[in-house]
């Protein structure tokens with residue numbers, strides 16, 4: 001293929017966790033943004049170390065990035081060991097996404113197109129992890145809120161996991177749907193992190209990426225779920241079933257009342273959902289109670305059916321109740337009313 005432009009090549013060497021010297025090559029075109037390119041070169045060793053420590057040691061013998069011309073219509077393409085980028089796209093977040101595919105997509109590859117969310121959900125989620133590493137928890141939460149909002153705004157509502165895609169591959173706009181396969185999947189992983197807690201969640205991720213029976217092999221969604229259940233020892237099939245098969249999100253209609261009986265204060269909670277689909281989303285649900293004396297309490301209840309009642313009893317006076325104060329269930333709408 002002839003090109004008017006000439007490729008320029010820069011190379012750095014990075015030492016992997018187990019001591020291998022990994023060449024990292026940057027192929028760029030004349031006229032491209034040098035400060036962007038230099039920034040990417042500067043953060044590359046830290047990014048390689050970050051993901052290697054989080055998942056497993058970098059799984060290939062080299063790494064590289066090449067910007068293409070305007071005919072390349074995507075942001076990036078995670079080719080094994082040499083990632084394609086759009087013209088002049090020396091962008092940190094894009095690179096975090098594509099680079100994380102070396103583990104999620106290239107080292108462990110999907111079994112059929114039905115499992116595409118495992119690639120794109122993880123890479124989109126990994127962008128968020130990199131943002132959290134670089135800019136802190138609030139930046140991560142903001143990134144996740146943006147992903148949830150992308151899904152809420154989308155006109156398309158179909159499941160993340162579509163078993164029939166195994167045999168019948170949909171059009172590319174459906175297969176690589178940004179709002180569902182990328183954004184919603186990443187928020188589902190974020191909610192899984194909240195449900196399991198960081199140590200269990202990241203422990204499970206590490207077990208997954210270090211699993212010798214999976215490395216340089218393929219996985220299906222069903223196998224992924226059963227592996228996560230076995231790594232965590234938690235029977236969380238229900239979590240995947242609803243979030244992967246569901247088309248929308250829970251719409252909570254929650255009620256509460258506070259009554260006093262002798263020296264005790266009783267909070268009654270009623271949980272219900274009015275969803276645009278025939279699913280009741282089960283989730284652990286965090287409640288924060290603020291007391292008159294300035295103290296507060298956090299309770300997590302497990303809401304697994306419609307019109308479910310919970311009662312909390314305290315010996316000090318509650319003055320305010322917050323439902324899901326940390327937005328752990330990011331994919332939801334919620335209405336709360338005092339009875």
Ligand SMILES: [Zn+2]
Nearest residue numbers: 097119120123
């Ligand atoms: Zn991707």
